[in-house]
Amino acid sequence: MATATVSREMLSAHPLTGDVDQDVLAECITACFECAQSCTACADACLSEEDVSDLRKCIRLNMDCADICSATGKVVTRQTGYDAPTTSAQLTSCQGACATCAEECERHAGHHEHCRICAESCRRCEQACKLLLEAMK
Secondary structure, eight states, rough: OOOOOHHHHHHHHOOOOOOSSSHHHHHHHHHHHHHHHHHHHHHHHHHTTTGGGHHHHHHHHHHHHHHHHHHHHHHHOOOOOHHHHHHHHHHHHHHHHHHHHHHHHHHHTTTTTHHHHHHHHHHHHHHHHHHHHHHHH
């Protein structure tokens, strides 16, 4: 997965420079890919728990959030032919998915460390998407 440093380097190397703060963009890219990984790992860990039936909703939300975060990271990475409405819609979707997933993981965080870690990652991504949306205005 990308680190903020690699994301910044790649954005700096791109021949097109956008109007959006490159640090905010790089942080969002990194947060999206880290959240996708965290949600995938959390869903997998939930499947290994004894009380897996109590974690059904958490698993589903983890999987949805992982897919949305991965797609968002890819969309915001692309700078050529930038389309603000598409990017904005994707970021809004990601922000919402992260908020919903974080809420569910927080419900289980007292019993499952993987849910606590995932909730924190979702909250970081939610905030990163919000900051990028604000920077796009």
